[in-house]
Amino acid sequence: MVLTLVWDASEYDLSAMTWLGGPKGFAWRDHWWLSSVMHTGAKQLAVLIYLGVLAMTVWPQGVWRRLERHQRWEIAAGITLSLLAVTAIKRISLTSCPWELQAFGGVASYVSHWSWGVRDGGSGSCFPGGHASSAFAFIALSLPWLTSTDTNQQRLGRAMTGVIVLSGLVLGLSQTLRGAHYPSHTAWTALVCAATAWANHGLFAWWRIKRELSINR
Incomplete structure (x- = not known):
């Protein structure tokens, strides 16, 4: 759990997805x-x-x-x-999937799943x-x-x-x-x-x- 919390705090999630995808998606x-x-x-x-x-x-x-x-x-x-x-x-x-983010051709903005109650503009239900x-x-x-x-x-x-x-x-x-x-x-x-x-x-x-x-x- 500690390692997962550290990973969350580092925002490596978005960095990893940026490495895998781009404006045209994945x-x-x-x-x-x-x-x-x-x-x-x-x-x-x-x-x-x-x-x-x-x-x-x-x-x-x-x-x-x-x-x-x-x-x-x-x-x-x-x-x-x-x-x-x-x-x-x-x-x-309320967390949307990465492929829904604007950075990957979608409509959502990146919002941490720890930001409870904050919508990201996507369909959510991905966490x-x-x-x-x-x-x-x-x-x-x-x-x-x-x-x-x-x-x-x-x-x-x-x-x-x-x-x-x-x-x-x-x-x-x-x-x-x-x-x-x-x-x-x-x-x-x-x-x-x-x-x-x-x-x-x-x-x-x-x-x-x-x-x-x-x-x-």
Whole structure:
């Protein structure tokens, strides 16, 4: 979070986008790989994985059998809440996407996402990065394994986290190259999803302890 705040304060966001685009827009905005594969294709894959997680929550198979019922529901809830959290913030955000800026052929002016309530002349609803949440939301998937007392499960959890974070960074970068999001948008998406996942994990842990205490009375 500290590094993200420092980046925000430096206004490197605009500098990075200026390096990638110009008055005629962003050259890679409609590149087939970035738009069709990394955006549309990745989003469709994320939906399939999400549906797969929901299916495994109800009908566990493979490694999912190692998880208790409440852990499976924790994963499903954590992913869902992470997606909802990012969507909710985007809905109230007045920040427009870089490709809407006047500097890149649009109509909006650059306004920091910290300038709450200040409109930039664009359509807004671009902060944080929604596409990156297609990966970062799955941070919740790794927590039951990551917080396990079993060494092998912890190792699996770390591997999951690494793949999820790397995937989120790649998806975020692909959108930055297209001019859709500033680099900081990806970082904040990761932080929102991680915070939501850990809060959800804490609530499920509290509920489990409370339930066990009531049963043992």
